Amino acid sequence: MSNKFSIPTPPDFSFRTAVGGHGWYDLPPFVYDEAAGKLGYTYHGRSGRAESVTILANGGSLSVELTSAKGDVEEAEQVVRHILRFDEDFAEFYEAIRAEERFAWVGNLKAGRLLRSATVFEDLVKTICTTNCSWSLTRSMTNNLVDKLGSSSADGRKAFPSAAAMASCTPDFFRDEIRAGYRSPYFVELAESVAAGTIDPEAWLRSDLPTPELKKEIKKIKGIGDYAAENLLKLLGRYDGMALDSWLRGGFYKMHNRERPCPDKKIEKHYKKFGKWKGLAIWCDMTRDWFERAG
DNA sequence: GCGTCCAGGTCTACC
DNA sequence: GGTAGACCTGGACGC
Numbered sequence: 001m002s003n004k005f006s007i008p009t010p011p012d013f014s015f016r017t018a019v020g021g022h023g024w025y026d027l028p029p030f031v032y033d034e035a036a037g038k039l040g041y042t043y044h045g046r047s048g049r050a051e052s053v054t055i056l057a058n059g060g061s062l063s064v065e066l067t068s069a070k071g072d073v074e075e076a077e078q079v080v081r082h083i084l085r086f087d088e089d090f091a092e093f094y095e096a097i098r099a100e101e102r103f104a105w106v107g108n109l110k111a112g113r114l115l116r117s118a119t120v121f122e123d124l125v126k127t128i129c130t131t132n133c134s135w136s137l138t139r140s141m142t143n144n145l146v147d148k149l150g151s152s153s154a155d156g157r158k159a160f161p162s163a164a165a166m167a168s169c170t171p172d173f174f175r176d177e178i179r180a181g182y183r184s185p186y187f188v189e190l191a192e193s194v195a196a197g198t199i200d201p202e203a204w205l206r207s208d209l210p211t212p213e214l215k216k217e218i219k220k221i222k223g224i225g226d227y228a229a230e231n232l233l234k235l236l237g238r239y240d241g242m243a244l245d246s247w248l249r250g251g252f253y254k255m256h257n258r259e260r261p262c263p264d265k266k267i268e269k270h271y272k273k274f275g276k277w278k279g280l281a282i283w284c285d286m287t288r289d290w291f292e293r294a295g
Numbered sequence: 296g297c298g299t300c301c302a303g304g305t306c307t308a309c310c
Numbered sequence: 311g312g313t314a315g316a317c318c319t320g321g322a323c324g325c
Binding site: 132133134136137140141175179180181182183184 | 318
């Protein structure tokens, strides 16, 4: 038995670009069936149980199935709205890029939404998993975290581990079982701080701090440098940082600099005209192939 | 199968 | 503030 309900989508919304526009869909507890247009996600409910939802695009709304009959429908709707950024307004972004012919497809495909997790903590840990390694290793670490530490929902799918669950493990566990390498003590330190309430990543969603100040706060966490902080800020809805990693840099060199390396300042200057949206502009510019494929 | 090299972002020590 | 070297893993490559 399950709970089914539907949620009307915002006007500038495309399910396929909202899900496929960011690599998170490839990491558990997300499960994405692109052909079927179906996204699964498992999260920690307020009840203390893990809950699973399956989301399917259905015209101007989303059909959502909550696996557990005892699941909290209101909470499930909040989770879906959050991960797909229903309450974020992208009109200003589309206006900022409107004059640029090469960005015309962004508006056409309603791209720009970056899929995010139900909690900032989950996005924070996943972001650390993306640093200094290949995507396959990121996937491996995330798989291990969910598989070995996540709690199961009614249908057996697992949620991303809570800070408390991660705080109960030793650095050796993260090294040997999660294959997190030198990141292992960082995970323990972060999880302990979040579990104890010393660090509250969820509060960053509502923070009044200017982005540079918030970035400084985020960078206090071990394992978080410029790239990771700016990537997380994008997931928080602040796009004024570039979050340059080797992949974005390589894409820029190829597309705009005759395949030659250049200083980061030159990349930033190239997108400066987009102001507070420049981080999203470079992301869309470099992921055009994905979006057009998804469209 | 084994050893070597490399890419990847951040931290720490040092200048 | 800038820079060099270490951190650690998986994958590619040569033998």
